[in-house]
Amino acid sequence: MTSMLRKPTMRDVSRLAGVSTMTVSRVLADPELVSEETRSRVLAAIEQLGYLPNRIAGSLSSQRTNFVTAILPTLTNVNFADTAQGLTEALRAADYQLLIGYTTYRIEEEERLIRAMLPRRPDAIVVAGTVHTKAASQLLLRADVPVVEIWETPAHPINHAVGFSNYEAGRAAARYLLSLGHRHIAAVGPSTTGEARDFRGEDRLAGFAAVLREAGIGGGLVVQHGDVPASFDHGARALGVLLDRAPDVEAVFAVSDLSAVGVLMECHRRGIRVPQDLSLVGFGDFDIGRQVVPALTTIRVDAHLIGQRTGELLVTLLDEAAAGAEPAVVDVGFSLVERGTTAPAAPRRRSRRDH
Amino acid sequence: MTSMLRKPTMRDVSRLAGVSTMTVSRVLADPELVSEETRSRVLAAIEQLGYLPNRIAGSLSSQRTNFVTAILPTLTNVNFADTAQGLTEALRAADYQLLIGYTTYRIEEEERLIRAMLPRRPDAIVVAGTVHTKAASQLLLRADVPVVEIWETPAHPINHAVGFSNYEAGRAAARYLLSLGHRHIAAVGPSTTGEARDFRGEDRLAGFAAVLREAGIGGGLVVQHGDVPASFDHGARALGVLLDRAPDVEAVFAVSDLSAVGVLMECHRRGIRVPQDLSLVGFGDFDIGRQVVPALTTIRVDAHLIGQRTGELLVTLLDEAAAGAEPAVVDVGFSLVERGTTAPAAPRRRSRRDH
DNA sequence: TCTTGTCTTGTTACCGATAACATGCATGAT
DNA sequence: ATCATGCATGTTATCGGTAACAAGACAAGA
Numbered sequence: 043m044t045s046m047l048r049k050p051t052m053r054d055v056s057r058l059a060g061v062s063t064m065t066v067s068r069v070l071a072d073p074e075l076v077s078e079e080t081r082s083r084v085l086a087a088i089e090q091l092g093y094l095p096n097r098i099a100g101s102l103s104s105q106r107t108n109f110v111t112a113i114l115p116t117l118t119n120v121n122f123a124d125t126a127q128g129l130t131e132a133l134r135a136a137d138y139q140l141l142i143g144y145t146t147y148r149i150e151e152e153e154r155l156i157r158a159m160l161p162r163r164p165d166a167i168v169v170a171g172t173v174h175t176k177a178a179s180q181l182l183l184r185a186d187v188p189v190v191e192i193w194e195t196p197a198h199p200i201n202h203a204v205g206f207s208n209y210e211a212g213r214a215a216a217r218y219l220l221s222l223g224h225r226h227i228a229a230v231g232p233s234t235t236g237e238a239r240d241f242r243g244e245d246r247l248a249g250f251a252a253v254l255r256e257a258g259i260g261g262g263l264v265v266q267h268g269d270v271p272a273s274f275d276h277g278a279r280a281l282g283v284l285l286d287r288a289p290d291v292e293a294v295f296a297v298s299d300l301s302a303v304g305v306l307m308e309c310h311r312r313g314i315r316v317p318q319d320l321s322l323v324g325f326g327d328f329d330i331g332r333q334v335v336p337a338l339t340t341i342r343v344d345a346h347l348i349g350q351r352t353g354e355l356l357v358t359l360l361d362e363a364a365a366g367a368e369p370a371v372v373d374v375g376f377s378l379v380e381r382g383t384t385a386p387a388a389p390r391r392r393s394r395r396d397h
Numbered sequence: 398m399t400s401m402l403r404k405p406t407m408r409d410v411s412r413l414a415g416v417s418t419m420t421v422s423r424v425l426a427d428p429e430l431v432s433e434e435t436r437s438r439v440l441a442a443i444e445q446l447g448y449l450p451n452r453i454a455g456s457l458s459s460q461r462t463n464f465v466t467a468i469l470p471t472l473t474n475v476n477f478a479d480t481a482q483g484l485t486e487a488l489r490a491a492d493y494q495l496l497i498g499y500t501t502y503r504i505e506e507e508e509r510l511i512r513a514m515l516p517r518r519p520d521a522i523v524v525a526g527t528v529h530t531k532a533a534s535q536l537l538l539r540a541d542v543p544v545v546e547i548w549e550t551p552a553h554p555i556n557h558a559v560g561f562s563n564y565e566a567g568r569a570a571a572r573y574l575l576s577l578g579h580r581h582i583a584a585v586g587p588s589t590t591g592e593a594r595d596f597r598g599e600d601r602l603a604g605f606a607a608v609l610r611e612a613g614i615g616g617g618l619v620v621q622h623g624d625v626p627a628s629f630d631h632g633a634r635a636l637g638v639l640l641d642r643a644p645d646v647e648a649v650f651a652v653s654d655l656s657a658v659g660v661l662m663e664c665h666r667r668g669i670r671v672p673q674d675l676s677l678v679g680f681g682d683f684d685i686g687r688q689v690v691p692a693l694t695t696i697r698v699d700a701h702l703i704g705q706r707t708g709e710l711l712v713t714l715l716d717e718a719a720a721g722a723e724p725a726v727v728d729v730g731f732s733l734v735e736r737g738t739t740a741p742a743a744p745r746r747r748s749r750r751d752h
Numbered sequence: 753t754c755t756t757g758t759c760t761t762g763t764t765a766c767c768g769a770t771a772a773c774a775t776g777c778a779t780g781a782t
Numbered sequence: 783a784t785c786a787t788g789c790a791t792g793t794t795a796t797c798g799g800t801a802a803c804a805a806g807a808c809a810a811g812a
Contacts, residue, residue, distance in 0.1 A: 049541070051798060062762050067800060077760060092539070097516040098457045099798030102767050107453060117478040127472055127499070139517065142497055144482070161452040162494065184447065186404070274688040307688045330685050333629040333662045406768060417792050422770060432790060454768030457797050 050091040059087040070095060101163070110356060111141045111164040113155050115171075115240070119271060119300075121326055122170070124345035125192065125352075129168065132353020136360070138165070147238035147270045153178040160185060166356045172196040172203075173241045188359045190352050193242055195373050202359075204352045204372040208242045211341050211376050212249025215295045215323050218378055220257055223387035224293035224321060227254060228263040230280035230305065231272060231297035238270040243297040246325060250295055263288055272297055277304020281312075292321065292387060299324035299331045299340055306334055306383065317385035327379060336382025343376045405446040414442040425450060456518070465711060466496045466519040468510050470526075470595070474626060474655075476681055477525070479700035480547065480707075484523065487708020491715070493520070500525075502593035502625045508533040515540060521711045527551040527558075528596045543714045545707050548597055550728050557714075559707045559727040563597045566696050566731050567604025570650045570678050573733055575612055578742035579648035579676060582609060583618040585635035585660065586627060586652035593625040598652035601680060605650055618643055627652055632659020636667075647676065647742060654679035654686045654695055661689055661738065672740035682734060691737025698731045 056063045061080060068075045069084040076084070087093070101107040110133055114122045122144075130140050141164060143155040153175045159167070160181065166188040174182070182189045182200050189201040196203055219227050231247050232240060247264055254260060265284045268276045277296055281304075284291060296302035302324030309316050316322055316336060324331055324340040331338035351372050359367055411418045416435060423430045424439040431439070442448070456462040465488055469477045477499075485495050496519060498510040508530045514522070515536065521543040529537070537544045537555050544556040551558055574582050586602050587595060602619055609615060620639045623631045632651055636659075639646060651657035657679030664671050671677055671691060679686055679695040686693035706727050714722055 053798075063799075064763085064801095065761060068761090071800085075760080080760080095516045096457075096518060096798055098453060098462060098518050099767090100800070102451075102453045102457050102769085103798080103800040105767070105800095117472060117482055118475055120473055120475075123472040123478055130499070137513075139496060139513075141494060144485070158492075158494075161450045163451060163453050274684055278688070303685070304688060307690055310690045329629055330658070333633070333659060334689075335662055335665045408768080418769075419771095419793080420791060423791085426770085430790075435790080451768055454797090455770070457799085458768080458770040460770095460797070 049096075050093045052093070052095070054091055055084065055087045055093050058091065059084045107163050107165055108136075108138045109141050109162055109164040110138050110166045110168060111143070111156075111159045111162070112168040113143045113145060113152055113159075113170065115147045116144050116271065117142070120328055121343070121345040125170075125349035128346040128349025128351075129353045130349070132350045132357065136357045138353075138356070138360075147240055149173060149175050149178065149239070150237075153181070156181050165360055166190070168192060168352055168356075171241055172199070173239075188356060190355065192348055192352055194245075195371055199369060199371055202355060202370045202372075204348055204355060204374065206343060206374055206376050207249075208245035209249035209252075211325065211343075212246035212251075212295075213253045214376070214378055215246070215325070215341060216250045216253035216257075219293045219295065219321060219323065219384070220253070222293070222321060222384060225259055225387070226263075226288065226290050226292040227259070227295070228265060228284055228288060228291045228293070229295040229297070230265045230267070230277065230284060230301055232268050232270045232276060233266050236269055240270045240272070240297070243270075243272070243325075246297055247295075263291070272301040274300055274304040274307070277301035277306075278308040279304075281305045281308045293323075293384075294320060295323045295325075297325060299326040299328040299338060302338055302340065302383075303328075303330055303334055306338065316383050318388075321385060321387075322383040323378075324383075332381075339381045339384040340379050341376050342379045344374060347374050404451075405448045407448070407450070409446055410439065410442045410448050413446065414439045462518050462520055463491075463493050464496050464517055464519040465493050465521045465523060466498070466511075466514040466517070467523040468498045468500060468507055468514075468525065470502045471499050471626065472497070475683055476698070476700040480525075480704035483701040483704025483706075484708045485704070487705045487712065491712045493708075493711070493715075502595055504528060504530050504533065504594070505592070508536070511536050520715055521545070523547060523707055523711075526596055527554070528594075543711060545710065547703055547707055549600070550726055554724060554726055557710060557725045557727075559703055559710060559729065561698060561729055561731050562604075563600035564604035564607075566680065566698075567601035567606075567650075568608045569604075569731070569733055570601070570680070570696060571605045571608035571612075574648045574650065574676060574678065574739070575608070577648070577676060577739060580614055580742070581618075581643065581645050581647040582614070582650070583620065583639055583643060583646045583648070584650045584652070585620045585622070585632065585639060585656055587623050587625045587631060588621050591624055595625045595627070595652070598625075598627070598680075601652055602650075618646070627656040629655055629659040629662070632656035632661075633663040634659075636660045636663045648678075648739075649675060650678045650680075652680055654681040654683040654693060657693055657695065657738075658683075658685055658689055661693065671738050673743075676740060676742075677738040678733075679738075687736075694736045694739040695734050696731050697734045699729055702729050 052063045052066050056066045066084050069081050117123055145151040156178050168190045170193045172191050172194050191199055191203045192205050194205045195207050229247050229250050231243050234244055251264055265280050267280050267283050296305055302322055314320055324338050327340045327342035331340050407418045407421050411421045421439055424436050472478055500506040511533050523545045525548050527546050527549050546554055546558045547560050549560040550562050584602050584605050586598050589599055606619055620635050622635050622638050651660055657677055669675055679693050682695045682697035686695050
């Protein structure tokens, strides 16, 4: 808070060093363009004055802010926090600063954020998801900067995309549970009627249900209940609802590891043995899933990698050379990690129903 | 990516509406200064052109960016994510945008971040913690904008502060375990020798140890092991180390709920009953602590509130009126939440040692 | 010697807004 | 009718850099 009369400007540095401001600018942006001797004189002046460049002015002049806007559903979900972290790391090297906004899973809020961010003139925009309001899509299309949709691999991206197929992830979960011999299979996820929506989660459940239908055992046993985002609590309560509706359920896919852990803890409380009485698959491979007992079988997605790849893509794209680059869609994939909460259907399991 | 010839500027809007740019500027910044009729003409022109103001130019001219820099240890810790979210919410109303950086618990990285952020000319700076490199402290002092240190209540803040006393939180944990009748009491936290340091956690452990020493039972049984930040894994491994050194331990305080849950899960795996064989207290009141069985006794801190209060403080401070405001230190406090992982010391416990 | 190219530095003209001050006009009090 | 007052709008001068082009000095090649 120590107040000088005025912050030193490049002008002040240039006078002290006896050069033009352009030379000072070069020392900071492209040191090798300036002779050894001049450079050290300028650096000494910078040091002496405690000069800090003003990047606002620089951005206005150069028409480049080195800002990248990232719009995510929330920060309080490790997956998205990981993505943000990966993105930051990849961009940091190229001196980009992230402008993070979060929507709490509302596309109206996403639109509001885009409107608020565009006047800051970001050099690129990253948004989670492919479902946007009409106005938001228009804004993104006309923004005249690269746009990357992440956490999905859309058939028709606005521009670029980095993610994986949530639908296929859901299908993989269903196929796996079928392969274990289960037939009474259910899924739990949050409600799809509120203002907040987890479209990626809905996609996973859709893929899951599709496989069950294809297997001829009906895909209808999907409990959608409680607010987005799914939480530990959500899982715990969803299990209650599920057991009311289908006491003989043998296997459950939860839309998120958080829900899954909630389900697991509720099973502990109710004396339902996992995996003997119930097989359980989560999604996301959260840390906690590895620590619970038994450890959670889940679908692993490398959230950090999504951020990192996105950052790398942008660094390439924003490098002047790559002016007319083709839209890219990067699929980082997913994998099913078998751990302790799933087991083959066993005849003895029937005893619970016969009881 | 649709490229117009050139983005419309305020100049274009003013021409179309037949007014000066100043009038357009007023319509956007202070609508009531402009007559009803002119205003609607200007708004129509803005609409027609799809004009988006350029805040870079605006910032340069007004010498106000409406950026607030927030430097946190990490985003992948729910507590700090909550703080960031609270901060964002409180600032959003006043149209501030957060520039988030994270240090991975390294003060050298903090210094680097401060250097990188200052040229963006934030209107205020928020940093987690009170331990900074000497250069970083200098930079903050001379930044000529409000600085808020959060997550602690320092005796000598650089400027403002919003947080609580970690030392007292540690003392509270120790007093509580003593009050239950425990005497073989230990604490676990991450190492203090690496480059990454959790100074707030260290403070808590210091307070904890101090109480034990005052009670005459030695404060030395503090296991500091593993990298910062403490994780589930950390807790699991720390318990192993602890049991090697003190098989008769009755009660454990973990610097973080993440460690605590790790300890708890490791107890499950080893067949140690909690709370019958071991009382366990965590810190942070993470969601997961409420879901594990038994639910975790912990010290609750309202991380979201820290962010919110910080945001509110800044909005007040940055409101021109409050030019020469006094440095403020806001203590949001903490509270001990008794749940299932703690129980009074019972004579039968001794059997484990006698065995 | 003249040409050409490289290296280094400077000059000029913005980038797109806003602060501060100025102006013109209608209103109502005197 | 006169003038202070307030409202609506315009004018001028930056804010602090950088792009693009220009120019001078010197070395190497013809």
